[in-house]
Amino acid sequence: MSYKRGINVNIVSSETISKDYNNVTIPVYIGLLPVHQLQDYTDRINNPIVVNSFDDVYKTGYSDDWKYTLCEPIYAHFKNDFDVVGPIVLINVLDPSTNQTIEKAINVNFVNGVGKLSGGDIIRDTITISDLVIDEDFKVEYSQDGQTVVITDLSSTLDGDEEVRYKEIDLSGVNEDTIIGKIALDGKRSGIKALPYVYSKLNMIPGLLLCPGYSHLQRVHDEMIYAANNINNHWNAFAYTDLPCDDSINTVDKAIKCKTDRGYTSPVEVTNYPKAYNKGKIYHLSVLRSVVAQKVDKANKFPNDPPSNRVINIQKLVLDNSKDIDIDEIDAKKLNSVGISTAIKFEGSWRTWGVHTSAYTYDTSDSMDPRDMYESSVRVVRHLGNVFQRKFWDKIDKGLNKGIIESIINDFQRDVLDLYVSQGKLLYGTIEFLYDENPASDMLQGDFKFNIDVTGGLVVKSITALLRWTPKGINLLFEGGE
Known part of the structure; x- marks a missing residue:
């Protein structure tokens, strides 16, 4: 039995049947900022920066040249044409003092x-x-x-x-290793490995993790998935990633093969394809999905609704080289059936389209954990785990009495589970302390376990109407006649 300390949540396999938690989605973006525009950028490298509005670019710099990859989410969240939503957290890996040309x-x-x-x-x-x-x-x-x-x-x-x-600035030395980062001998973190700083320095829990411009690279993708779990040994986030959109991945079938070959199949990510164009700018669909997700979650104060079938202000879908790529609803259905999200045009507007995690494939869905089918069900469970830990952290290192156990059960049931059930955001939620699963040997060590069961984040993925023609109406022609 391993030594336990603090408060923890283990997310287990689903049961199958034949403080202020309003900011449930804090997107964390890792990439490049033009901090060379600033008078002093020393604390803007591998440190999390909170951005609440476009006016905050004095903290980060801004350029319409999106080779500085974090300028895209700044623009997408705070200068888009349909809604402004934040805050977001940026982790910049570009160091102008080392990534520079000769004079x-x-x-x-x-x-x-x-x-x-x-x-x-x-x-x-x-x-x-x-x-x-x-x-x-x-x-x-x-x-x-x-x-x-x-x-x-x-x-x-x-x-x-x-x-x-x-x-x-010379970007030739910036590569996937820079984005992945490292933990130096002195303990300082960089790149994706600096993700724990979001909580330790800002007291904010990462909700979404994105690396626009780099998540299509295999090693960056894999590091993102690893980093999204047990952040600070406690918090669980969710990743939005992208597939390559170069000339080699220029069709739906090639995108599907690429996803399969690279193993982009995690239940804690949504993989997106292709890119989107609007007014001279090319967006990653992962970034636009993040904007929508934060907007929806902020309204609900809970991540139970998927950021799919939501209007986004784009003009068309494109590849890296700005070449148009046509994806109709049939193509989108094909992508969705293997866990790839995209965008479609319906009723004159472009919409995000895709509710599944990257783990989903229709052919194997009967054998997978039902929780892992949908982004919203995975994010609901991970969010509730984060809430539980935050809510009861102050119970740690208190003297044991029966009242502590009862207060945890009563408080979480009433303040969280029952509340979300009454609001229609959960279908079911219970918390129990089972004495047969808490042997005296564990309790003597100060280790206690609670069982939480929830049903939430399920999705109306399709609606079918059986419409048929009938001759019954002919009789109505003669009702009341001679």
């Missing part, structure tokens, strides 16, 4: 004390002009789209052509 020099023409440099890769704190001092003799700002550097003279010394020296 360059260019002549910049200053007019009325203002000079401009085109290019969104210039590292702000490397800009030098003669012996002038940045932020004393001149200031540097980036344009809103992150594509132009504006230098303003503060000392009345800049006029005409002036030599400006600077270094630029």
Whole structure:
């Protein structure tokens, strides 16, 4: 028997039959931010950053060039055309102090004390002009789209052509290893391995995990699935991943084969294909699904409704190279039947489309754990496990008495399970303390186990009407006649 400490939840196989928890979905995105735009970016590398609105880009930088991959979720959550929803948490892995070019020099023409440099890769704190001092003799700002550097003279010394020296971001050293990250000898974490910092530093529990631009890579994907479980040895999240959308994966059949070959089959993820286009920007469907999920969960205060069949403001589906790809409802059904989510157009609007986890395949669904069929049922169970641990953490290290056991049962039943059942968000929910499953030897060690059974997150996946023609109406022609 292993040593136990604290409060824990083990999610077991489903039973088969013939504080403030309102922020149930905190998306955590891991990738690249243009922090080189900031005056000081030292604490913006491999540390979680909370973003509540587009105005918060002073914490992160922003560029319309989405090679800085975390600019996409910033825009998708806070500048989209249909709804603004947050907060989100970003973990940036780009370090401008190491990912930089050699110094360059260019002549910049200053007019009325203002000079401009085109290019969104210039590292702000490397800009030098003669012996002038940045932020004393001149200031540097980036344009809103992150594509132009504006230098303003503060000392009345800049006029005409002036030599400006600077270094630029070099992304050649950024790869899947950078995104995956590591735990250094001093204990410092980076990349996906920095996910525990979201709770330890922000007191926020990750709800969704995304790595847009990198989750289609096998090793990144696998690390995401591993990292989503037992975060800080307690919390359970859910991953949104993407399949490749290059020329080699340019059809529905190729996408299905790719998913199978790579083993994107976890019950704690939804895999998405292809990408979406709107007004000159290409989005990962995983990111758009995250926006929808957070919106739906925020309204429900519970993750019981899947983020599927929800309107998203896009113009078409595309591949990496912006080439159109046509996916109709028949194609989408084929993708959904093997656990791939996509988007379809219905009644003039584009909608997210897919309710299954990546573990689902129709051909094997009879033999799988029924909980693992649907995203919403998996997320309901994981969310309730997080709630249980948070709610009763203060019971740990208290003196044992019968009242503690009864209070845990009564509080969780009344405040959580019964509440969600009464609101129609759970179909069933009970918590029990079974003495035959808590032997005296365990209780002497201070270890106690509660059994929680829930039914929730089930989905109306299809509705069928049997419509037939009948001659009965002919008789009505003659009712009341001679």
